[in-house]
Amino acid sequence: MRRSFKFLLRATARQAVALAACLEDHRQMYNAALEHRRTAYAKAGVTVRYGDQSADPKHIRAADPDGQARWSFSSQQATLRRLDKAYAAFFKRVREGRTSGFPRFKGRGWFDTVEWPKDGDGCRWDSQPEHPTLTFLRLQGIGHARVHRHRSVLGTVKTISVKREGTRWFVALSCDDVPARASPATGAVAGIDMGVAAPATTSDGGHIDNQRYLAACADRLADAQRDLARKKRGGNRRRKAAARVAALHAKVGRRRLDGAHKTASVLVRAYDVIVHEDLRVANMTRSTSGTIERPGRNVAQRAGINRSILDAGWGCS
Numbered sequence: 546m547r548r549s550f551k552f553l554l555r556a557t558a559r560q561a562v563a564l565a566a567c568l569e570d571h572r573q574m575y576n577a578a579l580e581h582r583r584t585a586y587a588k589a590g591v592t593v594r595y596g597d598q599s600a601d602p603k604h605i606r607a608a609d610p611d612g613q614a615r616w617s618f619s620s621q622q623a624t625l626r627r628l629d630k631a632y633a634a635f636f637k638r639v640r641e642g643r644t645s646g647f648p649r650f651k652g653r654g655w656f657d658t659v660e661w662p663k664d665g666d667g668c669r670w671d672s673q674p675e676h677p678t679l680t681f682l683r684l685q686g687i688g689h690a691r692v693h694r695h696r697s698v699l700g701t702v703k704t705i706s707v708k709r710e711g712t713r714w715f716v717a718l719s720c721d722d723v724p725a726r727a728s729p730a731t732g733a734v735a736g737i738d739m740g741v742a743a744p745a746t747t748s749d750g751g752h753i754d755n756q757r758y759l760a761a762c763a764d765r766l767a768d769a770q771r772d773l774a775r776k777k778r779g780g781n782r783r784r785k786a787a788a789r790v791a792a793l794h795a796k797v798g799r800r801r802l803d804g805a806h807k808t809a810s811v812l813v814r815a816y817d818v819i820v821h822e823d824l825r826v827a828n829m830t831r832s833t834s835g836t837i838e839r840p841g842r843n844v845a846q847r848a849g850i851n852r853s854i855l856d857a858g859w860g861c862s
Contacts, residue, residue, distance in 0.1 A: 546700075546722075546723045546724070546725045547700075547719065547720065547721055547723065548699065548700065548719075548720055548723040549717055549718065549719050549720070550696070550698050550699075550717070550718045550720065551715055551716070551717045551718075552680075552692050552693055552694050552695065552715065552716050552718075553692070553693040553713065553714075553715055554682065554690055554691075554692055554693075554707065554713075554714040554715055554716045555690070555691040555692065555693055556690045556691075556714050557690075560687055560688060560690050561714065563686060563687045563688070564684075564687060564707065564709070564714055565709075566615075567615075567616055567659055567684075567686065567687065567707075568656060568657065568659060568709060569653075570612060570613055570615075570616060571616070571620070571621065571624045571656065571659050572651050572653075572656035574602070574605070574613065574621055574624055574625070575624050575625075575627065575628055575651055575656060576650045576651060578598055578601070578624075578625055578628050579628055579648060579650060580650075581593060581598065581601075582628075582632070594629065595625055595626055595628075595629035598625050599622055599625060601625075602618055602621040602622060602625075603618070605621075606618070606621075615685075615686035616667070616685060616686050617661060617666065617667025617668065617684075617685045617686075618667070619661060619662050619663060619666045619667050620659055620660060620661045620662075620667055620668075620685075622662070623659075623660040623661065623662045624659070624660075626662075627660070628648065631648040632648055635647055635648055657708055657709040657710070658706055658707070658708045658709075659706065659707050660704060660705070660706045661684075661704065661705045661706070662704050663703070663704070664702045664703065664704075664705060667684070667685040668682065668683065668684050668685065668705045669682070669683040670682060670698075670702045670705060670718065671683060671689070672694070672698060679691075680692040680694040682705070682707075682716055684707070690714075692716055698718060698720065699720060699723045699724065700720035700721055700722045700723035700724075701720060701721050701722050702718050702719075702720055703719050703720060703721050704718075704719040705717070705718055705719075706719075710795055711788060711791040711792050711795050712788055712791075712792065713795075728813065728814050730817055731814075731815060731816060731817055732817060733815060733816045733817060733818075734816060734817065734818040734819075734820075735747045735748050735749060735751075735812075735815075735816045735818070735819055735820070736748040736819075736820045736821070737812070737819060737820070737821040737822070738822065739821070739822050739824060739857075739859050740857075741755065741850075741853045741854060741857050742755060743755060744808075744857040744858060744859065745808065745812075747812075747816075753808055755856075755857055756800075756801075756804055757856055758797045758800045758801045758804070758856060758858075759797050759801075759852070759855075759856040760856065762793055762796070762797050765793060766790070766793050766794070766797075769786065769789045769790045769793055770790055772786050772789075773786040773787055773789075773790055801856075801858045802858075804858065805858050824859055824860075826854065826855075826859050826860040827860075829851075829854060830851040830854050830855055831851075832848075832851075833847045833848075
């Protein structure tokens with residue numbers, strides 16, 4: 546069984562600067578590889594794949610010893626694989642007749658994750674079993690960063706990813722050979738109906754209360770957004786105000802995801818078979834503002850419904 550574990554990375558100020566530089570260099574490599582593919586196809590009709598670009602980091606590192614050469618070669622190849630997956634997903638959407646969405650260049654703030662494909666290759670997960678609460682993550686070019694490991698890691702660590710969320714840094718471990726723990730059989734079967742007033746209603750009459758996480762934080766979020774709107778663009782104060790807004794949104798998202806996981810655990814332990822609706826949440830919450838030529842109808846009302854649907858967290862799990 547494969548399972549992921551996510552922990553808070555307690556990076557020092559110097560390590561946070563190095564992590565930000567690592568993200569920026571990987572973002573530039575992603576954009577350069579995308580430009581290479583686009584130019585090759587536009588100018589010569591040549592399709593460039595990952596196999597054609599996998600050795601490029603070697604030459605880039607040689608030309609930039611104080612920049613790109615600081616980071617793991619394997620993590621740079623993982624970034625190129627990420628671009629290859631974006632192309633594969635694009636062609637899949639085209640074949641299925643869905644909105645294609647061609648791979649785009651990543652601007653600042655839109656590239657927040659770096660992956661190391663193998664533990665021990667440019668990174669090392671050091672759990673120190675003799676000290677259960679003391680855990681470090683060693684990253685090439687960054688050093689030993691302390692990890693807030695609030696639970697045990699099971700199985701064998703395969704891939705390691707570092708992600709920036711607002712002003713925080715997190716590490717995600719993907720582990721293989723995690724032992725599966727079966728819940729005792731109950732013999733119960735249930736169908737689940739999704740809703741806004743009650744996010745989930747079971748066929749035997751049970752209700753899951755809507756915690757309305759966004760509504761609970763709406764006043765503070767509105768104050769923070771008004772404060773952000775008054776700040777001059779490009780200033781340090783605006784960056785700080787934007788960070789406060791992002792922190793509030795991140796808190797709402799974490800609370801919603803935590804509630805979804807706890808609710809799912811309760812339902813899985815109570816029922817052996819669960820049948821639920823196959824909802825297309827993205828389609829249901831799509832904007833209805835329309836265009837200048839054909840404006841939408843009941844836009845404000847529909848926007849409120851969309852906000853309630855997203856706050857209920859139908860798509861969290």
